[in-house]
Amino acid sequence: MSSVKAETIVEPFIIENESKAIFRVNRRVFVDEEIRQREIRHIFDTCWIYIGHESELPNPGDFLTRKVGGRELIFVRSKDNVVRSFFNTCPHRGAMVCREKHGNDKMFMCMYHAWSFDLAGKLISRPEGERYHADNSGGLHDLAPVANLDSYRGLYFVNFDPNAVDLNTYLAGAKEYIDLTIDQSEFGMEIVGGVQEYGFEANWKLLVENSCDGYHGGPTHATYFDYLMARPGQLSDPGTKVNLPRDLGNGHAVIEYGGPWGRPVAKPVDAWGEQGKVDCAELLAKLEARFDKEYAHRIAYHNFNMSIFPNLVINNIMAITFRTFYPEAANKQHVRAWALAPKEESEIMRERRLYNFLEFLGPGGLATPDDCEALKMCQKGYQNAAFAGWNDISKGMGENQQRNTDEEQMRVFWREWDRRMSGAAL
Amino acid sequence: MSEQAISSSLSIGRTELEDFLYEEAALLDKWQLVQWLTLFVEGAKYWVPPAGSADDVDPATTLFYIADDYFRLTERVKRLGKKTAHVEFPKSKLRHLVTNVRILGGNDDLFEATSNFVTYRSKSGATETYLGHHLYDLCVLDGEIKILKKTSIIDTDNINEQGKVSIII
Numbered sequence: 198m199s200s201v202k203a204e205t206i207v208e209p210f211i212i213e214n215e216s217k218a219i220f221r222v223n224r225r226v227f228v229d230e231e232i233r234q235r236e237i238r239h240i241f242d243t244c245w246i247y248i249g250h251e252s253e254l255p256n257p258g259d260f261l262t263r264k265v266g267g268r269e270l271i272f273v274r275s276k277d278n279v280v281r282s283f284f285n286t287c288p289h290r291g292a293m294v295c296r297e298k299h300g301n302d303k304m305f306m307c308m309y310h311a312w313s314f315d316l317a318g319k320l321i322s323r324p325e326g327e328r329y330h331a332d333n334s335g336g337l338h339d340l341a342p343v344a345n346l347d348s349y350r351g352l353y354f355v356n357f358d359p360n361a362v363d364l365n366t367y368l369a370g371a372k373e374y375i376d377l378t379i380d381q382s383e384f385g386m387e388i389v390g391g392v393q394e395y396g397f398e399a400n401w402k403l404l405v406e407n408s409c410d411g412y413h414g415g416p417t418h419a420t421y422f423d424y425l426m427a428r429p430g431q432l433s434d435p436g437t438k439v440n441l442p443r444d445l446g447n448g449h450a451v452i453e454y455g456g457p458w459g460r461p462v463a464k465p466v467d468a469w470g471e472q473g474k475v476d477c478a479e480l481l482a483k484l485e486a487r488f489d490k491e492y493a494h495r496i497a498y499h500n501f502n503m504s505i506f507p508n509l510v511i512n513n514i515m516a517i518t519f520r521t522f523y524p525e526a527a528n529k530q531h532v533r534a535w536a537l538a539p540k541e542e543s544e545i546m547r548e549r550r551l552y553n554f555l556e557f558l559g560p561g562g563l564a565t566p567d568d569c570e571a572l573k574m575c576q577k578g579y580q581n582a583a584f585a586g587w588n589d590i591s592k593g594m595g596e597n598q599q600r601n602t603d604e605e606q607m608r609v610f611w612r613e614w615d616r617r618m619s620g621a622a623l
Numbered sequence: 624m625s626e627q628a629i630s631s632s633l634s635i636g637r638t639e640l641e642d643f644l645y646e647e648a649a650l651l652d653k654w655q656l657v658q659w660l661t662l663f664v665e666g667a668k669y670w671v672p673p674a675g676s677a678d679d680v681d682p683a684t685t686l687f688y689i690a691d692d693y694f695r696l697t698e699r700v701k702r703l704g705k706k707t708a709h710v711e712f713p714k715s716k717l718r719h720l721v722t723n724v725r726i727l728g729g730n731d732d733l734f735e736a737t738s739n740f741v742t743y744r745s746k747s748g749a750t751e752t753y754l755g756h757h758l759y760d761l762c763v764l765d766g767e768i769k770i771l772k773k774t775s776i777i778d779t780d781n782i783n784e785q786g787k788v789s790i791i792i
Contacts, residue, residue, distance in 0.1 A: 390685035391673055396783035398749075419707040424698045531783050536686045548683060556695065561671055561688030561788040563702060569787055570710040577747075 211615045212587075213608075218594035220608055224582035227400035227575070232618075233527040239617050240507050241266040245345075245354040245367045247509040247521050248272050250537070252351065252387035253299075254280060258316065261299035264531075265355060266508075267523055270343065271295050271305070272353070275316040280348070282355050283318050283340040294340065305340070314340050350379040351386065362623045370445030374503045377496055378513050381462045382539030383487065388519075389536040389551065395560045399572035400579075401508060401522050401530040405610050407568050408510040408520065409452050409502040411442075411601035412592065417571055421557060421564040425458065430467030432457040436498035442599050442606040447623060448506030448613025452601035456500045458515040461550040462539065463497040469549060476546055504606070506613050516554035528576050534559060633730050634763055640736055641724050643768045648719035651791050656700045659791065663770045664762070669696045671788050674777040678758060688788045703790075710789040715746035717790060723756075731763040733771065740775070742792045744785075751785040753777055753792045 210232075212221040226232050246266040253261060253272075260273035262285055269285040271294075285293045287307040294305045294314060304321060306313040312323040318340035323329075345356035347364040352375060354364055361367070368375070379386055407413065415422070425431045435455025442452045459466035463480035465473040477497075484493035500514045510520040517537040522530045536554050538547060557564045578585075590611065593603025643662075650659040663669075671689035672680040682690035691699060702708045723739040735758070742753040760772040775792050782788070 393673060393686060393688065394781035394783060395786050396781075397786035417709065420702040420705055423705075423707075424695075424702065427698055427701075428694060544683070551682060551686065551690070555682075555687060555690050559686075559688055560782060560786065563699065566710040566787040566789040567708070573747075 210618060211611055213612075215594070218591055220589070220591040220594060220604075220611075222588040222590055222611055224579045224586050224588060227402065228527050228579050228582055230527050233524055235618060236524065237267060239620060240614070241357075241523070243356070243358040243361060243617070243622065244507050245347075245356045245361065245364055246507075247505070247519070248282060248346070248353050248355050250351055250386075250388050250519070250535070251280070251348065251353065252385070252540075256301060258301040258303065259299070260295065260297075260302065260305075260316070262293075262295050262297065263533075264523070265521075266357065268343075268357070269293060270355065271340070273316050276303075277317065279317070280346065280353065281317060282343045282346045282353075284343065286341070287312055288320070288334075288338050288340065289323075312338075318342060350375050358622075360622070367447060367623060368505065369447045369449060370443070371447075371449040371451075371503060371505045374445070374451055374501055374511065374513075377499070377501070378511060378517060378537070380488070380492075381484075381496055381517075382541065383483065384539070384541045386537050387540045389538050389547070391535075393534040393559045394531070395534075396525070396529065396531045397569045397573055398529050399569070399576040400527060401524040402610075402614070403572040403575055404520075404522050404530060404532070405504050405508070405510070406590075406607045407572060408512065409442075409450060409504050409606045410604075411452050411454070411502075412604065413568075413571070417567050418564045420567070424556065424563055428468060431459070433459065433464065433466045436464055436494070439499060440601055442601050442603060444605070444609045445503070448610055448617075449504065450606035450609035451501050451503040452606055453499055453501045454601050455498060456514060459549065459553065460497065460500070460515060461542070461546050461553065472545070473549070476543065480546075504610060506610065512558075515557060516550050518554065518558050633726070633734055634766075635768060637724060637726055640726060640761075640768065644721050644724060644738055648721050651719050652717050654703075654714055654717070656703055656791065660697065660700050662768075663693070663696070663773075664764070666693050667696070667770055668692060668772040669699075670772070670774040671792065672774065672776060674755075674779050674782050676776055678774075678776065680776075688782075708789075710787060713746075715744045715790065717745075718743045719792075721757075729761075734761050734763075735759065736761055740792070742790070744790055753785060753788075754779065755792075 208223055210223050210226050248265045249272050254274040257274050257276050257278050262271055271283045271285045274280050285295055287294050289312050292307055292309040294307045304313050304315050313321050315321050320338045343355045344359040345361055437455040440454050444450055463477040465477040481497050484496055503511045508521050512518050518534050520534045522532045525531055538550055555562055559565055590604045590607050593599050593605055599605045669691040672687045703711055706712050720741045721738050725737050727735040729735050737758050739756045744751045755776045755778040758774040762769050762771055
């Protein structure tokens with residue numbers, strides 16, 4: 198039994214009544230520190246958590262350090278070309294053995310007593326090693342590896358639970374949308390120049406909701422749409438009428454839709470000039486040569502916002518962003534966001550992509566800061582939770598046709614969150 | 624002196640540049656962004672690379688926070704004047720401190736300068752601090768200093784505490 202006293206969490210987290218079209222979320226789940234502790238055990242310590250992309254470790258010896266799922270990890274491509282992940286802590290007294298954000302090296306050496314480890318985590322030397330009994334370590338003198346590390350199409354995930362299901366099973370329907378993202382490139386995708394790291398005072402689950410919320414666009418991002426309309430040629434026909442939220446299984450959900458903005462693969466807008474049309478036609482022709490027409494057009498024209506349970510968001514919109522986040526406290530999250538692009542992308546298309554990315558996304562974008570403000574205001578509002586205690590997530594319930602401006606994609610997340618918080622595994 | 628030699632000299636010194644930078648800071652403190660924009664030439668650039676970046680960082684290969692061309696900078700200024708720029712409504716209180724002003728070289732057509740900054744942003748009971756340095760490409764046009772490019776580099780490891788760059792730092 199967990200250390201959480203059963204009597205301290207008595208209310209239901211979620212109330213769902215299909216026939217009455219009721220779906221409510223208890224606001225305590227955003228503010229309660231005991232609930233966050235339970236999330237760490239039941240969600241972050243048992244689910245597959247995104248750690249990084251293969252392009253971040255192109256060469257043997259490449260490593261990076263990253264806090265993932267609340268744990269300080271090393272992510273490394275060892276000399277034998279195998280990608281590994283270790284807890285960044287010395288088996289001797291616990292100091293972090295690697296203090297650089299990234300680099301390329303032959304070994305890790307703990308600064309405290311100079312224990313040294315090869316990139317496969319094996320202890321290779323320590324001062325006065327003869328003073329230790331050779332056989333007493335039972336392997337505990339090597340760096341501790343995470344229980345599971347696996348990848349799908351270049352996306353690496355860790356799982357701290359030795360009994361977890363395999364990654365392939367876990368990702369379920371999300372794989373279709375990872376494929377749509379990675380299939381943009383013939384030669385593989387890459388992370389573009391670094392990471393945006395920022396934090397704000399709102400519970401992490403609010404960012405899950407926000408990242409696939411088609412309902413908030415108009416009011417929250419009015420100034421972004423003002424910007425798009427400020428210059429002729431920044432909008433073009435969406436190229437598709439699809440408008441679809443989908444349950445992808447295991448708590449993953451997506452909204453798929455057409456959008457007015459340019460997509461660097463491969464939907465031009467007039468602002469890109471005649472050359473932009475030529476470039477996009479060329480990219481589309483290449484997609485049509487590699488795939489059937491329907492799939493090629495889906496890659497080119499369809500936007501989607503996907504949340505992979507619990508904390509990876511892939512938004513394939515005017516650019517592609519991967520976004521992960523973690524609750525540093527019930528009311529505080531740290532976010533990491535990357536841009537992803539085809540390796541073979543031309544200089545001009547890469548420029549359009551990054552221009553697109555920054556106009557909407559990230560801490561200096563014309564939209565993301567307003568999202569963060571909205572979520573901060575929610576978090577502040579939840580100080581009233583004792584007297585105004587429930588969020589309504591029922592939009593679209595009971596309707597035959599779900600839209601991406603409805604809230605089914607959020608209900609998918611909440612059902613899985615609730616199920617896991619009760620201690621259930623996949 | 625030949626005409627060429629005159630045009631390739633720099634007609635202002637550090638004191639004039641300091642006056643200019645203090646005036647810029649005052650406009651930002653007062654949220655007079657439309658006036659602030661007139662300090663830039665048309666076609667100017669405004670960049671904020673990721674926190675902790677080196678001075679030679681390039682938005683063509685690195686994911687910045689802000690890499691505005693003149694059009695988007697103009698739109699950023701318009702946006703920040705609207706109530707619907709939610710993150711800056713109501714307006715945060717700002718105080719821009721500028722120090723360590725140095726002219727690095729050049730002439731009236733193009734000269735480089737740098738300064739250190741601390742910018743405070745206060746809103747909703749919290750005060751955030753941005754510290755770093757500015758890199759300017761400047762020129763002297765009809766006797767007035769104008770900005771060709773401004774790069775503001777935040778010299779902290781990340782912006783976990785500030786969360787955003789919603790103001791002109």
